[in-house]
Amino acid sequence: MEEEFLDLLKNVEISYFVMAKRENHEGPYDAAFIEGSVSTPRELNELRELRIRSKTLVAFGDCACSGCVPSILNWIPPAVSARVYENFSLIHSKKESFQRVTPLRDFVEVDVELRGCPPRRELILEVLKSLLIGRKPGLKKYSVCMECKMKENVGLLTSEKRPGMGPVTQAGCGAICPTVGRVCEGCYGPMSDANAPSLAREFMELCGLSKDDVVQKFRKYAGLDSKFEGEAG
Amino acid sequence: MSLEKIVKVDYVPRVEGQGELKIKVRGDMAEVEFVIYEPPRFFEAFLIGRKFNEIHELTSRICGICPVSHQLAALKAVENAMKVEVSDLTLSLRKLLHMGSHIQSHVLNLYLLAAPDYLGYESIIPMAKDRLEVVKRALRLKKLGNDLVELIGGRAIHPVSTVVGGFTEIPSKRAFDSMKSRLMEAREDAVETVRFVSKFNYPNFERRCEHVALTKDGEYAINDGRLRSTEGLDIREEEYRARIKEEQVDYSWAKHSTVVGRGSYLVGPLARVNLNFKSMTDLTKSVADEVGFKPLCYNPFKNLVARALEVLNLVDTSVEVISNLNLRNERVTEREFKPKEGEGYAIVEAPRGVLYHAYGFDGEGRVKWADIAPPTCQNARNIEEDLKAFVPKIAKMNTGDIALRSEMLVRAYDPCISCSVHAQLTS
Numbered sequence: 108m109e110e111e112f113l114d115l116l117k118n119v120e121i122s123y124f125v126m127a128k129r130e131n132h133e134g135p136y137d138a139a140f141i142e143g144s145v146s147t148p149r150e151l152n153e154l155r156e157l158r159i160r161s162k163t164l165v166a167f168g169d170c171a172c173s174g175c176v177p178s179i180l181n182w183i184p185p186a187v188s189a190r191v192y193e194n195f196s197l198i199h200s201k202k203e204s205f206q207r208v209t210p211l212r213d214f215v216e217v218d219v220e221l222r223g224c225p226p227r228r229e230l231i232l233e234v235l236k237s238l239l240i241g242r243k244p245g246l247k248k249y250s251v252c253m254e255c256k257m258k259e260n261v262g263l264l265t266s267e268k269r270p271g272m273g274p275v276t277q278a279g280c281g282a283i284c285p286t287v288g289r290v291c292e293g294c295y296g297p298m299s300d301a302n303a304p305s306l307a308r309e310f311m312e313l314c315g316l317s318k319d320d321v322v323q324k325f326r327k328y329a330g331l332d333s334k335f336e337g338e339a340g
Numbered sequence: 341m342s343l344e345k346i347v348k349v350d351y352v353p354r355v356e357g358q359g360e361l362k363i364k365v366r367g368d369m370a371e372v373e374f375v376i377y378e379p380p381r382f383f384e385a386f387l388i389g390r391k392f393n394e395i396h397e398l399t400s401r402i403c404g405i406c407p408v409s410h411q412l413a414a415l416k417a418v419e420n421a422m423k424v425e426v427s428d429l430t431l432s433l434r435k436l437l438h439m440g441s442h443i444q445s446h447v448l449n450l451y452l453l454a455a456p457d458y459l460g461y462e463s464i465i466p467m468a469k470d471r472l473e474v475v476k477r478a479l480r481l482k483k484l485g486n487d488l489v490e491l492i493g494g495r496a497i498h499p500v501s502t503v504v505g506g507f508t509e510i511p512s513k514r515a516f517d518s519m520k521s522r523l524m525e526a527r528e529d530a531v532e533t534v535r536f537v538s539k540f541n542y543p544n545f546e547r548r549c550e551h552v553a554l555t556k557d558g559e560y561a562i563n564d565g566r567l568r569s570t571e572g573l574d575i576r577e578e579e580y581r582a583r584i585k586e587e588q589v590d591y592s593w594a595k596h597s598t599v600v601g602r603g604s605y606l607v608g609p610l611a612r613v614n615l616n617f618k619s620m621t622d623l624t625k626s627v628a629d630e631v632g633f634k635p636l637c638y639n640p641f642k643n644l645v646a647r648a649l650e651v652l653n654l655v656d657t658s659v660e661v662i663s664n665l666n667l668r669n670e671r672v673t674e675r676e677f678k679p680k681e682g683e684g685y686a687i688v689e690a691p692r693g694v695l696y697h698a699y700g701f702d703g704e705g706r707v708k709w710a711d712i713a714p715p716t717c718q719n720a721r722n723i724e725e726d727l728k729a730f731v732p733k734i735a736k737m738n739t740g741d742i743a744l745r746s747e748m749l750v751r752a753y754d755p756c757i758s759c760s761v762h763a764q765l766t767s
Contacts, residue, residue: 109483113475116468127452128463129353147379176401179386188385192588192595225404225497269675287494287501287509288671292397294498323390327398 108228118239134160138238140167140221144174145209158215163238166217169224171210173296173329176224178208182326182340210331219244223279224294224328230279247278248299251291255282263290270314270324275301275334296329307338345735347742352750354453354463356405357757361746363731370731372724374750376594376757384710392418392705393504393674399697399712400498403759405448407498408441408489409690410759412563413697413712418504420577421684421701424677429666430506431563433492436661437499438562438688439654440488444496445691446609446647446654447485449754450537451478454644457748458540474536477529481651484526488658491519506672513667520662523655530652531627537648538631542641543745547729549638549722550599551611554689560612560619560653562689568615570636573599577685580696586713594760596721597713604721607693608753609646610637621660624653640726643752679705690715692754716760719753 108115123131139161145151158164169175180188211217221234230246237244247253252273255262263269263285271285272293279295297303303325310316310324322340330339347363358378364371383402390398396414400407412434419426451474452464461467468475486496491511493499501508552573556565568574575583586595599605617625617635628634633645681703687696693715700708727746734745 109479109486112479113468113472116465121465125351125353125358126356127354128465129456130462131353150379176398177381177383177386179390179398180382183382183386183388187388188382191380191382191384224401269673283494284500289494289500289503289508289674292394320391323394327394 108231111228111232115235119235136161138163138165140165141171141211142167144170144177145211145214146206148206151214154211154215163218164211164215165219165221165234166211167221168226169222169294169296169328172212172217172220172222174208174210174331175294175328178210178329178331179326181207181331208331219246221246222277222295227280249278250274250298250301251276251278251280251282251295254278254280255285255291258282258286260285264309264313268314270310270316270320272306272324275303275306292327293324294328297332297334301334303335303338345739345742347731347739347746349743349747352747354456354747354751355755355757356403357755357760359750359755359757361727361743361750363727363742363746365731365735365742367735368732370728370735372727372731373591374720374724374727376592376720376760378593378757380593381758384712387699387707387710390707392422392679392699392701392707393677395699395707395710396502396504397498402712402714403756404497405445405756406441406690406692406695406759408438408493409688409695410697410712411499411502412438413686413688413690413695414699415502415504416564416686416688417684417697417699418701419684420686421682421699422504422677422680422705423682424505426506427670429510429668429670432661432665433507433510434502435563436658437489437492437502439658439661440485440492442562442691443485443651443654444482444489445485445754446651447478447481447533449691449751450533450644450647450651451475451482453754454748454751455537455540457744457751477532477536481526481529481533484522484655487522488519491515503672503674503676505676506670508671508673510667510669510671516662516665516667520659523659523662526655527623527652527659530655531623533651534627534631534645534648537644538633540644542639542644543730543734543748544639545641545730545733546638547640547726549725550602550605551614551636552599552605552607552694552718553611553615554687554694555615556619558619560616560657564688567687567694569599569605570611570614571599571602577687577696577698580685580687580698580713581711584696584713584718586717592720594720594757595717597718598721604725605718606640606722607715607718608643609650609691610640610643611693612689613637613646613649620649620653621656623656624649627652640749641752643754647754679703690756690759692716692719692756694718714756714759716753716755716757719755720760723750723753723755 271290273291325338360375554561554565696713
């Protein structure tokens with residue numbers, strides 16, 4: 108957001124952002140943009156505190172909205188992940204207990220979900236502008252296939268039988284992957300009325316994917332979402 | 341008897357990720373712990389079972405600042421395992437893509453994370469009021485890096501056209517021509533960046549330690565080469581684990597790397613410039629001379645000068661790479677290659693230093709094991725060693741000033757804490 112940065116500073120005061128500032132304030136805040144998912148008790152406490160201190164809570168990015176790629180861990184047996192450190196229990200007990208990757212909305216009320224990995228700058232600006240003028244952000248709920256059609260792309264699923272997640276994926280990215288000849292991987296998470304079982308069937312019957320391949324496709328950016336419950340396994 | 345001072349920074353500001361500094365200083369002795377408490381994400385665990393053609397897409401998510409480095413390291417390791425040859429055009433485009441991402445990351449560190457300390461600001465925000473021209477220059481260069489990555493990869497963060505074997509789309513000659521003229525214009529901003537950063541009042545501190553970087557004859561290596569050091573290390577990707585030891589410490593989620601038989605080492609811009617200065621462009625070398633930078637430099641704070649010189653070298657070199665592109669339409673799709681059983685290894689230079697990826701695959705191309713060593717794991721022990729030597733020299737200061745200067749040393753390394761908190765699977 109390099110072009111908007113200076114104008115933005117005229118309209119918002121950044122009160123807490125340790126990664127960019129040395130002087131930070133404890134709130135209360137008009138709006139909190141929270142990145143990342145929750146996986147430790149410390150993070151959960153922090154999230155609850157932030158909810159209390161913020162008028163509007165924005166889940167910023169896929170990790171906060173759905174768990175994103177790190178949520179694949181939830182299907183890995185703890186014994187396998189513990190092997191990442193020679194003496195897992197030592198750190199585990201000394202630091203803090205590590206739990207399942209969980210999106211913010213499972214613990215607190217989330218006012219705005221700013222999806223995407225990463226969220227597109229136009230969407231971030233839409234949310235910021237909406238907050239400033241006090242209206243509901245106009246985030247799209249329909250499928251990314253609409254954006255793809257508006258770009259006059261050839262549908263990779265229907266014409267080339269390639270397994271794109273578009274039909275169940277929320278718009279917002281501008282259909283950038285099919286535009287450069289790559290199938291949609293679904294990094295904006297499920298659209299409002301996603302029909303995942305139907306797409307999963309298409310993947311197997313039309314594209315020749317195995318059951319296991321289908322599970323992995325749905326278990327990538329939003330496997331924890333209830334709309335993908337049956338398909339992510 | 342000298343007084344003991346305890347310095348604590350609970351959440352080190354202006355670095356990527358969440359870390360804590362604990363320092364105890366008494367006379368000439370300092371105890372230092374760089375505690376990384378951000379929880380690990382276990383990438384090496386959940387990659388197991390995933391397919392070879394999505395590993396770069398998944399590992400990209402290790403980091404929002406250096407996703408390109410993780411993508412390229414993963415792609416190279418997969419191609420190494422599957423014996424996939426890529427074209428010269430792919431190699432050139434990957435180099436440009438990576439150069440764009442180094443510009444993005446370096447400009448962010450220099451102007452947004454590090455500069456406020458030396459100019460007396462808490463952040464870039466008040467700086468924008470008093471030093472508008474400086475901030476505008478930063479924004480122009482950052483946008484240039486973003487746009488270069490977006491042009492080649494289809495998106496400025498987590499590019500999408502990168503796949504095993506090449507790119508799904510090759511940008512047009514017209515798009516490259518217009519990027520080339522922007523890069524040529526940006527040389528001036530890049531030169532000014534070196535001058536700006538060189539004027540900072542750096543602590544007079546040197547500590548000789550091993551500097552490690554990729555090196556290659558005839559070019560300033562970022563995507564391939566041999567891993568060499570100022571103390572004689574000279575290895576290929578496959579030998580990394582035999583020569584670099586990684587160990588767990590009980591106070592931090594980041595593992596610590598050491599060179600077997602020697603000790604901690606430094607990776608990143610200063611190591612690269614020290615080892616590869618002769619491969620920098622003439623313009624870069626002349627500006628280095630103008631600002632009085634000479635390798636070998638063992639002042640870790642001067643990582644900033646090295647980083648600024650790299651920005652200039654990146655801008656200058658990318659003009660040349662674009663001029664020599666042999667553009668043709670060679671699109672690759674994500675399912676072009678048949679998987680093979682095997683093991684693959686790769687080392688690239690992420691903006692903050694050496695990045696190692698290695699994988700084992702079964703006959704269906706599914707990951708059997710994964711091993712990733714990000715630069716901040718490699719720098720973690722060295723940062724502590726630097727602080728142990730540096731803090732006693734400033735022990736007379738009040739604790740607030742000791743904390744600030746210690747943070748400045750940490751920020752000079754541009755650590756990426758989120759990247760650092762997951763190391764390899766032990767068998």
